[in-house]
Amino acid sequence: MVEADVLLRGERGDPILAHPPDTDSDITLQEWLAEMVSTNKGIKLDFKRYLNKKIMFFAFLPVTILQVIVNQTAPCAAPVLSPGYAWPMVQEMSRLCQPLSQPVTFAVRAALVPSSVPQLQWLMQQSHRYSLTVWTGKEDMYSVEDLLFIRENFDKSRVYYDIFEPQNSEFKKAIGIEW
Numbered sequence: 001m002v003e004a005d006v007l008l009r010g011e012r013g014d015p016i017l018a019h020p021p022d023t024d025s026d027i028t029l030q031e032w033l034a035e036m037v038s039t040n041k042g043i044k045l046d047f048k049r050y051l052n053k054k055i056m057f058f059a060f061l062p063v064t065i066l067q068v069i070v071n072q073t074a075p076c077a078a079p080v081l082s083p084g085y086a087w088p089m090v091q092e093m094s095r096l097c098q099p100l101s102q103p104v105t106f107a108v109r110a111a112l113v114p115s116s117v118p119q120l121q122w123l124m125q126q127s128h129r130y131s132l133t134v135w136t137g138k139e140d141m142y143s144v145e146d147l148l149f150i151r152e153n154f155d156k157s158r159v160y161y162d163i164f165e166p167q168n169s170e171f172k173k174a175i176g177i178e179w
Contacts (some may be wrong), residue, residue, distance in 0.1 A: 003044040004032060044107070044133070044162075084115035090123040098127065105131040105160065110142050113150050124158060135162040144170045151175065 005019040006029050015029035029045075036043055085108065097104045104127075108120065113134060124130050134150055136142055144167060150159065163171065172178070 001042045001044050002036065002039075003046065004029075005046045042103075042105075044105075084112045085119050087119055090116075090119045094123055094126045094130075097130070100129075103129045103131065105133045107133045107135055107162075109140070110134050110136045110146060110150065110163065111140055114146065117153050121154065124154065131158040131160060133160045133162055136164060136167070138164055142167065144174050147171045148174060 004017050006015050007018045007020070007023060007025075008014065009016045009018075009024060016025045017027040017029060017032055018025040033043075093106060106120075106123065108116070113120065120132065124132065132154060134147070147161070147163070147167070148171075161168070161171065
């Protein structure tokens with residue numbers, strides 16, 4: 001996997017590769033994706049958008065950004081904070097990804113998964129190509145039990161984890177993976 005951080009630049013919100021505190025780059029998302037098409041690597045895109053000068057909000061595949069990638073025509077709106085993944089969001093994500101032939105992984109925040117199990121299970125049932133990538137922020141409060149709950153409620157072969165230490169090691173130990 002290759003990970004890239006994407007910021008929206010200018011009035012039009014043109015997507016570029018950059019990581020805060022950098023706010024500009026000479027590499028557009030479109031150019032980078034064109035280069036990645038010729039590789040056999042999977043990609044993970046972290047969409048970032050400033051809410052103000054000091055606070056950063058991680059936006060992983062919200063519907064508005066997904067539309068920009070898939071259609072290249074929809075305007076990008078600011079992401080909406082919510083306590084979970086709502087039915088309209090997962091239904092729209094499925095609709096937008098259905099025509100794609102590639103595997104699709106939906107990055108979902110670990111803290112939001114327990115309140116969204118029915119929605120995410122439905123989403124996963126829409127295509128065998130879909131998977132989840134469960135991620136956490138450095139400051140997120142979650143336990144190994146929370147991660148085990150996710151593991152018990154979804155097909156283990158279709159869920160990936162992007163979590164920090166020490167929870168990563170504790171989780172691997174709890175499921176019997178030794179490194």
